[in-house]
Amino acid sequence: MKILVGAKRVVDPNVKVRVSADGTGIDAEHSKMSLNPFDENAIEEAVRLKEKNPNIEIIALSIGNEKSIDVLRTAMARGCDRAILVFSENNLEPIMVAKVFKHIVKQENPEIILLGKQAIDDDANQVGQMLAGMLNYPQGTFISKLQIDDNKVIVAREMDSGTETLELKLPVVLTADLHLNEPRFIKLPQLMMAKKKPIEQLNFDDLGISYKESTVLLQAYDGEIKKSCKMLDNVEQLIEVLKEKKAL
Amino acid sequence: MQVLIITTQNGVKTNLPNLFGAARILANECDVLVVGHELTDVVRDVATYSLVKEVLQLDHANLKHLLAENIAPTIAQIVKNYTHVLIAADAFGKNVLPRVAGILEIGQISDVTDILSSSVFKKFMYAGNVLVELSALEDIKLLTIRTSNFDVVEDRSSTLALITQVSYDGVNDDRVKFLTEHNSYNPVDLSSAKIVVTGGRSLGSKEAFDSHIRVLAQKLNAGVGASRAAVEAGYANNDCQVGQTGKVVAPNVYLAIGISGAVQHISGMKDSKTVVAVNTDPNAAIFEHADYGLIGDLFEVVPTLINRIN
Numbered sequence: 101m102k103i104l105v106g107a108k109r110v111v112d113p114n115v116k117v118r119v120s121a122d123g124t125g126i127d128a129e130h131s132k133m134s135l136n137p138f139d140e141n142a143i144e145e146a147v148r149l150k151e152k153n154p155n156i157e158i159i160a161l162s163i164g165n166e167k168s169i170d171v172l173r174t175a176m177a178r179g180c181d182r183a184i185l186v187f188s189e190n191n192l193e194p195i196m197v198a199k200v201f202k203h204i205v206k207q208e209n210p211e212i213i214l215l216g217k218q219a220i221d222d223d224a225n226q227v228g229q230m231l232a233g234m235l236n237y238p239q240g241t242f243i244s245k246l247q248i249d250d251n252k253v254i255v256a257r258e259m260d261s262g263t264e265t266l267e268l269k270l271p272v273v274l275t276a277d278l279h280l281n282e283p284r285f286i287k288l289p290q291l292m293m294a295k296k297k298p299i300e301q302l303n304f305d306d307l308g309i310s311y312k313e314s315t316v317l318l319q320a321y322d323g324e325i326k327k328s329c330k331m332l333d334n335v336e337q338l339i340e341v342l343k344e345k346k347a348l
Numbered sequence: 349m350q351v352l353i354i355t356t357q358n359g360v361k362t363n364l365p366n367l368f369g370a371a372r373i374l375a376n377e378c379d380v381l382v383v384g385h386e387l388t389d390v391v392r393d394v395a396t397y398s399l400v401k402e403v404l405q406l407d408h409a410n411l412k413h414l415l416a417e418n419i420a421p422t423i424a425q426i427v428k429n430y431t432h433v434l435i436a437a438d439a440f441g442k443n444v445l446p447r448v449a450g451i452l453e454i455g456q457i458s459d460v461t462d463i464l465s466s467s468v469f470k471k472f473m474y475a476g477n478v479l480v481e482l483s484a485l486e487d488i489k490l491l492t493i494r495t496s497n498f499d500v501v502e503d504r505s506s507t508l509a510l511i512t513q514v515s516y517d518g519v520n521d522d523r524v525k526f527l528t529e530h531n532s533y534n535p536v537d538l539s540s541a542k543i544v545v546t547g548g549r550s551l552g553s554k555e556a557f558d559s560h561i562r563v564l565a566q567k568l569n570a571g572v573g574a575s576r577a578a579v580e581a582g583y584a585n586n587d588c589q590v591g592q593t594g595k596v597v598a599p600n601v602y603l604a605i606g607i608s609g610a611v612q613h614i615s616g617m618k619d620s621k622t623v624v625a626v627n628t629d630p631n632a633a634i635f636e637h638a639d640y641g642l643i644g645d646l647f648e649v650v651p652t653l654i655n656r657i658n
Contacts, residue, residue, distance in 0.1 A: 116611070117474040126478060138593075194446070195455045222473050223592065224458045226446040229416070233424075233450025238417055238524045241443050244586065254527070260439045260539070260595075261587050262531040264413075269523035278576075278593055279586055314455025315482040323472050323479035325618050329625070329635045332642045335652045338624065341640050345622050347543045347568055347601040348657065 101155060103146045104210035106201070107162040107175040107183075108136040110221045119320045126320065135171040138216025140178070141276040144283040145246055146214050147179035153248075157181050159208060163188055163200050169299060176294035177286045187303040193314055194226035201227070202234050203307040210271065212253070217242050217275040228275035238268040244279040349466060351378035352430040354423065356414060356440055357390050362540050363436045368399050369498035373463040374432055377401040381426060381514070383419055385412040395511055398503040406514040414440055417521040420447040426514065427452070427488055431466070437492035437596075438539070449490050456490040457482060459596075461497040461619075475592040476615025496539065496598035497619060532585045534572065541571030544599045544620070546590055549577035550606035550628075550646065557583035560650040561605060567657045573597065575613050591616035606646045609634030626650075 232239035245256035547561035574584035602620035
């Protein structure tokens with residue numbers, strides 16, 4: 101069985117992102133970069149499945165320039181068997197990412213495509229669902245539990261008020277919620293081993309797709325709102341505030 | 349400009365008036381597609397809103413569980429008649445609309461917080477650190493809407509809007525089977541609550557979370573929220589999580605109890621009208637995002653507050 105996982109290179113979640121001086125984008129040139137945290141959950145889950153079933157092969161896919169090799173090495177240190185880098189200098193929107201994944205799925209025929217539910221840069225939460233729509237595959241989104249049962253998977257999905265459990269026939273597209281698992285720490289020998297694992301490099305021409313934009317960024321602003329906080333002395337004053345704001 | 353809102357039985361009860369608030373910025377009228385099963389009463393209710401020109405009823409036993417595989421192909425056909433498609437950025441909208449976009453191979457904009465023109469939309473990126481204005485190039489604008497950012501529009505008309513049954517091919521995708529659902533007991537819906545009480549990891553146990561945060565919320569008729577750390581520690585269910593990866597709320601009053609104020613949390617509550625924070629640490633980041641702050645031990649402050657309300 102093959103599992104295809106996604107590995108996006110994003111600004112590290114602990115870095116405070118700044119808008120560039122001209123307001124046309126993000127100043128991320130010198131920021132620390134990481135593997136998208138939701139992709140870590142997806143990869144961790146794939147590795148846990150492989151630990152139970154050694155016949156599983158895990159392939160990690162990233163799209164970007166040669167710097168994305170870093171996150172593919174991380175993915176392989178986490179237990180992916182091999183990796184594919186589809187080369188692009190452009191910052192791709194979800195619909196383009198889904199198109200690239202579709203071509204790799206046609207090439208590799210994985211039974212499970214396991215992605216993070218969103219990337220923490222654009223926070224779009226689209227690629228998995230788009231890919232499932234393009235391929236006409238069943239989709240299990242925002243999953244917090246996964247179990248393989250022969251040619252099916254059983255997944256628990258995080259909903260607005262609780263969870264629902266679905267049974268989906270393979271091949272499927274799944275997207276991981278943070279509650280799916282706790283990704284393990286990588287040990288040094290695994291990092292060394294990852295350097296020996298193969299990375300196949302492809303470009304858009306190899307896949308026969310052309311780059312297209314569906315949106316243009318007109319302006320970026322600092323999204324943080326700082327307030328001037330009025331400090332209260334005691335609970336009585338807190339109650340007065342709640343009364344004034346009609347919460348009491 | 350042809351605007352379509354897509355909603356469900358639950359959506360009509362919760363966020364439809366906010367979707368009207370978004371639709372009204374674009375046009376003077378819109379159509380509403382209601383998806384699900386046994387929708388006769390719901391559809392009649394929708395038809396009484398003034399803004400509605402036509403209600404499309406997509407009603408079939410196979411759609412009871414709102415599975416994206418069964419719904420998306422039909423929606424992908426319907427949206428071709430529209431320039432703008434609006435759906436709430438809740439679990440249903442986030443699951444279904446990108447699948448529709450995938451079928452049509454067009455882009456989508458997620459979590460729209462403002463509409464500046466027929467093709468320019470605002471949304472947050474990077475856990476709310478960055479706000480962007482995007483110009484949408486697709487002919488059909490597929491938008492998930494952060495409903496708490498839009499005004500409630502609930503004017504009713506004395507005449508019913510036209511109600512049309514949408515034909516559904518009735519093919520059930522047998523690759524997908526709904527097994528069970530577990531509904532959490534949330535007496536007040538968090539996303540639409542007027543008051544929200546949120547607790548963090550400093551509560552220390554589920555028992556303390558329940559006896560402090562839940563009891564206070566009950567007294568105030570408020571929704572119960574939790575930080576990611578509190579959810580991961582098991583003090584509250586995942587559906588209580590407020591933040592980048594959880595729910596986005598914008599109540600009149602947001603009461604943050606023992607919340608440190610990580611940027612991922614702030615992104616889920618920054619549009620609250622009044623934020624009141626209680627924390628022992630005077631340097632906690634939450635105070636930078638609060639209107640009122642009280643430095644104190646929540647285990648003293650909350651019981652006193654509950655007593656005084658009693």
